[in-house]
Amino acid sequence: MVGSRNKPTLKVLLLPSMMAVSLMLSACQKEAAPSENDTSQGAEAGEMTDSAVSEGLVSSMSPTSDESEPVELTAQEKLTTTLSHHRWTLVNAVDANEQPMAEFANINSQVTLAFNQYQGQDTLSYSVGCNTISAGYQLKGHTLTTEEGMSTKMSCGDLDVAENTLNTLMQGNNEFKIDQGDNPVLTQFTDDDVTLVWNGRLTAQAKYNSKGETVFWAVNSETVPCEAGNSEQCLQVKPITYNDQGIKTHEGQWRVFVGEIDGYQHDSKHEEVLRLQRYPLNIDELSETSKPTKDDTADEKYAYILDAVIESAVVE
Numbered sequence: 237m238v239g240s241r242n243k244p245t246l247k248v249l250l251l252p253s254m255m256a257v258s259l260m261l262s263a264c265q266k267e268a269a270p271s272e273n274d275t276s277q278g279a280e281a282g283e284m285t286d287s288a289v290s291e292g293l294v295s296s297m298s299p300t301s302d303e304s305e306p307v308e309l310t311a312q313e314k315l316t317t318t319l320s321h322h323r324w325t326l327v328n329a330v331d332a333n334e335q336p337m338a339e340f341a342n343i344n345s346q347v348t349l350a351f352n353q354y355q356g357q358d359t360l361s362y363s364v365g366c367n368t369i370s371a372g373y374q375l376k377g378h379t380l381t382t383e384e385g386m387s388t389k390m391s392c393g394d395l396d397v398a399e400n401t402l403n404t405l406m407q408g409n410n411e412f413k414i415d416q417g418d419n420p421v422l423t424q425f426t427d428d429d430v431t432l433v434w435n436g437r438l439t440a441q442a443k444y445n446s447k448g449e450t451v452f453w454a455v456n457s458e459t460v461p462c463e464a465g466n467s468e469q470c471l472q473v474k475p476i477t478y479n480d481q482g483i484k485t486h487e488g489q490w491r492v493f494v495g496e497i498d499g500y501q502h503d504s505k506h507e508e509v510l511r512l513q514r515y516p517l518n519i520d521e522l523s524e525t526s527k528p529t530k531d532d533t534a535d536e537k538y539a540y541i542l543d544a545v546i547e548s549a550v551v552e
Contacts, residue, residue, distance in 0.1 A: 322436030324349040324422055332429035339398040364399045366392035380410045405430055440541040448513035452476040455508045457551045462494050470494055495535040499542035509547035515539045
């Protein structure tokens with residue numbers, strides 16, 4: 237449509253100058269015609285120009301070398317990465333008078349803290365080994381601001397006091413520092429002048445550089461010899477399958493599991509169903525004692541990490 241509007245204007249402008257164009261044409265005819273050499277050079281120049289334009293377009297479309305270089309993280313991003321790439325376990329808790337807190341005295345190893353991202357929001361979760369409490373958080377410098385948390389509602393018996401105390405300490409503004417290293421230490425200073433010290437352990441996702449596969453296993457309360465005539469005991473496990481509605485649809489056969497489940501402590505008084513994250517190991521990560529096998533489901537080819545205990549029944 238734009239071209240059809242311009243054409244009449246162009247004709248109006250050209251008609252008055254037809255006389256001048258005729259004179260110019262006659263003058264041009266008197267000039268020598270270009271030689272074959274000149275024509276060739278013109279063609280080459282045209283090709284060079286086209287080539288240059290083409291190269292320019294390609295170079296403008298191609299990523300520069302700077303874009304392929306790794307982006308340097310800011311100090312804030314490095315701090316967030318350290319927090320989220322580790323699972324934190326409480327090792328010490330002292331009150332404002334620098335006295336050990338009785339609530340956590342015998343359960344330090346089961347008090348955990350984790351930093352995550354959920355639907356683009358920074359979240360953290362913490363637990364004393366019963367309910368898991370999740371909350372959003374903001375990080376500014378070394379100040380951690382935690383929003384009010386949401387929790388499952390199980391009764392925790394003797395752990396109720398510890399859970400309520402931890403939930404109170406985690407709310408509001410907290411100052412913290414991190415001592416970096418292979419096993420970093422997070423020291424948290426709460427509004428109530430309580431000091432919590434956490435040890436960091438690299439998460440499976442960060443360690444194995446993959447998301448992992450979710451599997452469900454039932455674990456028998458009784459262990460069995462790993463091999464005939466061997467005194468070493470191993471777990472008995474069987475795979476469980478659930479549909480999208482969480483309904484159990486299949487149970488496999490009991491088998492001996494020759495390996496470890498990171499984060500799981502076997503209890504001979506309970507039959508349990510575990511939700512696990514399974515990570516394939518690289519060849520370099522396989523144990524030196526692992527025998528090569530063609531079975532891709534062999535236990536030694538994977539790392540198993542406890543995600544949650546979803547069922548637990550007392551053995552009668």
